[in-house]
Amino acid sequence: MKVLVVGGSGATGTHLVDRLLALGHQVRAVVRSKTALTATWQDHPQVELVEATLLDMSDPELQALTQDCGAIASCLGHRLSFKGMYGKPRRLVTDAVRRLCQAAMVHNPKNPIKFVLMNTLGNRNRDLAEKRTLGEHLVIGLLRLLLPPHVDNEQAADWLRTQIGQGHNQIQWVAVRPDNLINADTVSSYELFASPTRSPLFNAGQTSRINVGDCMARLIHEDVLWQQWQGQMPVVYNS
Known part of the structure; x- marks a missing residue:
């Protein structure tokens, strides 16, 4: 399968691309600069690199x-900088999701396209009416006021x-919600849950970036896993 990866040169995206290649998929990756990538990707026969700023691309x-x-x-x-958090585009992730889905639907695919979004555990799955404590409500409310990227992830x-939604005939989706992200060199054991099993603010767990990449790649690769989670927002914790 050919998989389009946006954000592929980021800290988690690089792991996702590596895992997809290990599973035998072709990868078309949008990157800001090819020079920042490893020679392995640039010379890989299964990788197509597109140097562009996604939201600057025309329909x-x-x-x-x-x-x-x-x-x-x-x-x-x-980006974790003042300009990255408070500058434009404020709706980077939301606009990318919307425009990519709309672009993909133009092709009228015979089989639904799988869309996997890396999201955040700070975002609730409102389909499940996930509850928060008063303290969590207050902190999340402050995040919405002070950190535009949080609102972007929610939207x-x-x-x-x-x-x-559910049952779309052209797009199916999963939004993966990792907990506190850490770095690791190898894939380790991890678990998926429909909703948080601990407070993401006051009792946070950990999820390694390489495990997030592996999880996203497996969702794309394994039809049984996809059917289990499509249309949902699974939480990923390191075991």
């Missing part, structure tokens, strides 16, 4: 980008929930 360019792709994976996120998942 016809995005339609060409999604051509022949059976899956799309987004690891996009705002991106909500767009999939409300605009694509």
Whole structure:
């Protein structure tokens, strides 16, 4: 399968691309600069690199980008700098999700395209009416006021929930919610849950970035796992 990966040169996206290649998939990766990537990717016969800023691409360019792709994976996120968090584009992730889905639907695919979004455990799955404590409500409310990227992540998942929803004949989706992200060199044991089993603010667990990449790749690769979680927002914890 050919998989389009956006945010592929980021800290988690690189792991996702590596895991997809290990599973035998072709990868079309959108990157800001090819020079920052390893020679392994640049010379890999299964990798097609597209040097571009995604939201600067026109609708016809995005339609060409999604051509022949059976899956799309987004690891996009705002840079951890003042400009990255408070500058434009404020709706980087949401606009990318919306425009990529709309571009993919133009092709009228015979089989639904899998869309995997890397999201955040700070975002609730409102389909399940997940509850928060008063303290969590207060902190999340402050995050919405002070950190535009948090609102962007919420709106991106909500767009999939409300605009694509369940049973769409062209797009199916999963929004993966890792807990506190850490670095690791190898894939380790991890678990998926429909909802948080601990407070993401006051009793956070850990999820390694390489495990998130592996989870997203497996969702695309394994049909049984996909059927288990499609249309949902699974939480990923290191075991």
